[in-house]
Amino acid sequence: xxxxxxxxxxxxxxxxxxxxxxxxxxxxxxxxxxxxxxxxxxxxxxxxxxxxxxxxxxxxxxxxxxxxxxxxxxxxxxxxxxxxxxxxxxxxxxxxxxxxxxxxxxxxxxxxxxxxxxxxxxxxxxxxxxxxxxxxxxxxxxxxxxxxxxxxxxxxxxxxxxxxxxxxxxxxxxxxxxxxxxxxxxxxxxxxxxxxxxxxxxxxxxxxxxxxxxxxxxxxxxxxxxxxxxxxxxxxxxxxxxxxxxxxxxxxxxxxxxxxxxxxxxxxxxxxxxxxxxxxxxxxxxxxxxxxxxxxxxxxxxxxxxxxxxxxxxxxxxxxxxxxxxxxxxxxxxxxxxxxxxxxxxxxxxxxxxxxxxxxxxxxxxxxxxxxxxxxxxxxxxxxxxxxxxxxxxxxxxxxxxxxxxxxxxxxxxxxx
Amino acid sequence: xxxxxxxxxxxxxxxxxxxxxxxxxxxxxxxxxxxxxxxxxxxxxxxxxxxxxxxxxxxxxxxxxxxxxxxxxxxxxxxxxxxxxxxxxxx
Numbered sequence: 001x002x003x004x005x006x007x008x009x010x011x012x013x014x015x016x017x018x019x020x021x022x023x024x025x026x027x028x029x030x031x032x033x034x035x036x037x038x039x040x041x042x043x044x045x046x047x048x049x050x051x052x053x054x055x056x057x058x059x060x061x062x063x064x065x066x067x068x069x070x071x072x073x074x075x076x077x078x079x080x081x082x083x084x085x086x087x088x089x090x091x092x093x094x095x096x097x098x099x100x101x102x103x104x105x106x107x108x109x110x111x112x113x114x115x116x117x118x119x120x121x122x123x124x125x126x127x128x129x130x131x132x133x134x135x136x137x138x139x140x141x142x143x144x145x146x147x148x149x150x151x152x153x154x155x156x157x158x159x160x161x162x163x164x165x166x167x168x169x170x171x172x173x174x175x176x177x178x179x180x181x182x183x184x185x186x187x188x189x190x191x192x193x194x195x196x197x198x199x200x201x202x203x204x205x206x207x208x209x210x211x212x213x214x215x216x217x218x219x220x221x222x223x224x225x226x227x228x229x230x231x232x233x234x235x236x237x238x239x240x241x242x243x244x245x246x247x248x249x250x251x252x253x254x255x256x257x258x259x260x261x262x263x264x265x266x267x268x269x270x271x272x273x274x275x276x277x278x279x280x281x282x283x284x285x286x287x288x289x290x291x292x293x294x295x296x297x298x299x300x301x302x303x304x305x306x307x308x309x310x311x312x313x314x315x316x317x318x319x320x321x322x323x324x325x326x327x328x329x330x331x332x333x334x335x336x337x338x339x340x341x342x343x344x345x346x347x348x349x350x351x352x353x354x355x356x357x358x359x360x361x362x363x364x365x366x367x368x369x370x371x372x373x374x375x376x377x378x379x380x381x382x383x384x385x386x387x388x389x390x391x392x393x394x395x396x397x398x399x400x401x402x403x404x405x406x407x408x409x410x411x412x413x414x415x416x417x
Numbered sequence: 418x419x420x421x422x423x424x425x426x427x428x429x430x431x432x433x434x435x436x437x438x439x440x441x442x443x444x445x446x447x448x449x450x451x452x453x454x455x456x457x458x459x460x461x462x463x464x465x466x467x468x469x470x471x472x473x474x475x476x477x478x479x480x481x482x483x484x485x486x487x488x489x490x491x492x493x494x495x496x497x498x499x500x501x502x503x504x505x506x507x508x
Contacts, residue, residue: 253465303436303490
């Protein structure tokens with residue numbers, strides 16, 4: 001059993017110069033066989049393992065990760081959490097996650113630094129205004145807090161925004177979800193890893209999946225760089241590399257993997273105490289607790305697995321940021337990076353069984369998966385344990401691309417792709 | 418970001434081009450006879466290869482012509498470029 005983190009454990013360990021902290025998770029060698037194996041040790045994969053152990057009593061399970069946990073998109077995103085999606089299915093999915101976020105630090109006994117500082121989405125043209133108003137109404141009908149703000153109210157909520165009518169894309173209004181905000185991305189992976197580990201889950205790092213063994217239409221196990229692991233259930237949570245894993249099982253997915261970039265500035269004193277997203281001009285900005293501006297840029301339009309992305313994408317985002325926030329004109333950017341995001345044609349995720357028995361996919365989160373981490377893990381665990389989707393993820397099945405019952409969130413959900 | 422050798426204009430910056438996705442996806446000859454599964458395969462399913470992939474590109478801010486490209490998506494290295502209608506090079 002893990003020692004509980006508390007003010008007392010902090011004092012106790014301070015007295016021994018912090019040299020005796022317990023390991024947060026073990027470093028086991030893989031066993032020969034597990035009841036289920038999760039492929040991918042990011043936030044979603046670790047959360048899946050955590051809820052499989054906690055809610056479905058599946059303790060003989062493993063998470064295999066080709067690098068280190070949380071080293072992929074979990075450690076590369078801009079940590080925005082919100083649930084103001086247009087369609088009912090998406091609202092249900094993302095608000096389920098947001099409700100778990102609200103109690104997550106207590107549940108995990110790990111501070112994920114969830115901060116409900118609000119997320120504001122800006123409108124820059126008349127169509128934006130109509131779309132955002134419509135989404136606000138849809139959100140409220142689904143029990144999700146949302147308000148529409150006038151230009152003056154936007155200025156009042158975030159005074160550093162340039163609301164002059166003379167700029168190229170003037171701010172005509174915006175929406176605000178006050179329950180939305182940010183969290184510490186690494187802590188989410190570490191907290192779930194520690195929680196899953198304490199319930200007996202093996203977290204196996206530096207273990208790349210090389211093949212999926214099938215017997216007819218059923219899964220028999222996975223080939224990895226640490227040998228063959230026998231299992232009847234494989235849950236793939238591999239983000240940008242989902243198609244690569246699917247290919248090993250002879251499946252095709254409706255995904256394209258593209259680089260998505262983000263960047264942070266040098267740290268400065270608190271200047272922006274909320275998250276502001278502007279889809280029309282593509283500028284997302286918030287401020288981390290360290291003081292850096294955290295800026296989300298866009299995706300490139302070509303398939304690439306390079307984790308780099310093109311310079312002009314960053315340039316376009318910074319142009320927009322400078323017009324909206326002239327105060328940032330002399331800020332210097334500290335770091336820039338890319339992550340590989342798997343984008344579905346309808347910009348909604350896939351949390352689904354497949355045509356192969358025992359093989360499940362959780363993918364297609366595209367540019368906005370971080371916010372869903374707890375809900376995604378919970379619902380995917382339900383799907384794997386019961387071999388049936390939960391009602392909240394039933395709409396996000398793989399078959400929707402055959403039936404035509406898409407959850408089209410392109411543009412509609414304040415997502416920018 | 419990389420340079421692309423347009424078969425009509427020569428070497429230009431990648432930002433002049435628009436990526437058009439996977440190449441050589443054949444349009445159904447008799448659409449009315451396609452099953453839902455076949456439609457899904459044609460419309461949505463993609464190889465999304467990590468490695469050498471065949472794709473279409475358009476010189477959107479140049480001659481506006483379409484052409485094909487063979488590119489390694491793991492390092493963005495362009496292996497070959499050939500015009501529409503030409504046979505893809507053997508890989």
